[in-house]
Amino acid sequence: MTAIVSVKNLTKIYEGGFTALNDVSLDIEQGEILALLGPNGAGKTTLISAICGLVSPTSGTITVGGHDIISEFRAARSLIGLVPQEITIEPFETVINTTKLSRGLFGMKRDDAHIEETLRALSLWDKRKSRNVELSGGMKRRVLIAKALSHEPRVLFLDEPTAGVDVELRRDMWNLVRRLRDDGVTIILTTHYIEEAEEIADRVGVINKGEILLVEDKTSLMSKLGKKQLTIDLQQPVEAIPQSLSSYPLTLGPEGKSLIYGYDTSAERTGITKLLNDLAAAGMTMSDMSTSQSSLEDIFVDLVKEDAP
Ligand SMILES: Nc1ncnc2c1ncn2[C@@H]1O[C@H](COP(=O)(O)OP(=O)(O)O)[C@@H](O)[C@H]1O
Ligand SMILES: [Mg+2]
Structure with a gap:
């Protein structure tokens, strides 16, 4: 197996001197579902943000698909879809335009069939002409996912995807995640819910206070430490x-x-x-x-x- 994401000796010290990540090294295999499990403040969002090029590392290197996230930012970023923890969508844009525009931003050529497929998979097709501002919280989160998938990423990050979402969305999301994984997409999700990692992940990384305590195959982790x-x-x-x-x-x-x-x-x-x-x-x-x-x-x-x- 080859690592599609490789993090080496990553340290992040925020302005003000807080060390959010301390010498983190992590290889993520192509096509796996990795859950990063850790309590609030562990450094999960910081780690994801660094891999996506949104937070600059204090030291260490990160590659995605072999591309350095800093010196080859565009090539690395084009492989990545990110569903952020906070809802960030243009309020007055329609659902379908939000998704199409996002694809365009990544320089991908127009593909209405892919957009339709993505919106249908997220039960957003009937809402495609609604403006984001008119949607419920759960629907907005679906739009974030559609947006992240618009440019057919090879690596999908979901930051606390089920925090505050209803059962239906959670079920749809896991079905989608499994389908994407079957298509060879690598999925990294963060959570502080243990049951979630247990339910969906192939491997589990435990992160606490800016350090990765372990990364293990879920079943072997459970039998080894169990x-x-x-x-x-x-x-x-x-x-x-x-x-x-x-x-x-x-x-x-x-x-x-x-x-x-x-x-x-x-x-x-x-x-x-x-x-x-x-x-x-x-x-x-x-x-x-x-x-x-x-x-x-x-x-x-x-x-x-x-x-x-
Ligand atoms: N921009 C920032 N400036 C200073 N400290 C930050 C910043 N962002 C996050 N932190 C701190 O870094 C730690 C890790 O945060 P975060 O990565 O968001 O954790 P998690 O996602 O696991 O809850 C927290 O203590 C948080 O307060
Ligand atoms: Mg977080």
Whole structure:
């Protein structure tokens, strides 16, 4: 796989001295959906803005499609579609003109079929003659997406795309994102909603306080960092964990009806077989057993917590 976006040792110190990004390096593969997950103020918008050439790096280099974002700005920028966090559209322009004009700004030749297809995919076709100012917030966001897609970008950035949007738009957006990905478009979205990263991303990058804490394949991230819990339901409730089992990391479930055993899926031995033997030796009979895996949310909270002072 080749990296379509490559960020190397990027640092951004805003005027006034605030370090928003600290030595960030990140390769984004062609055709993947990457979620940048991080709390408010983590530096997500700054990172995206730097890649799109809207914020100038203090140090470091960025290439898009092999083009340096500063020395070859036009070539790099033409590959990029950006749906910004804030709504920024010309209020008195119509939906269709907004989209067409944006394509023109990128020097692309007129293609009414592409514009129609894009507007239809976003359920904007019936509203194409409305002026932006007449639209609801959700519709305005759809226009922003249409605008970003007007020049057929190879890399699409969505900055907090679902913050405050309704369920319908969210669903349409994910369908569109998956379709674009199937066409080879690379998608980078930022979010502070863990469920969102879990739902849509192929890879997840966790960013906090201007630093990338990790970038991992979503499934491997979840199994690698994920801890599992084994819940053993007991036939007879117990008042306390027997002394003979005190070496195990066990906790007592509600009303003493179960034992909960936490283990690491990446460990060489889970210790489950031995635990069950020792349980039987202690005269305890189990009625049922189940496992559950921690979600991305637990992993995220753990990571951000560890990083906290
Ligand atoms: N133009 C600016 N001047 C100074 N500080 C800024 C500017 N833009 C953002 N910041 C600060 O940089 C940090 C990261 O901001 P941002 O990239 O918007 O984070 P996120 O998108 O993850 O919420 C925040 O603490 C923010 O206050
Ligand atoms: Mg932001």
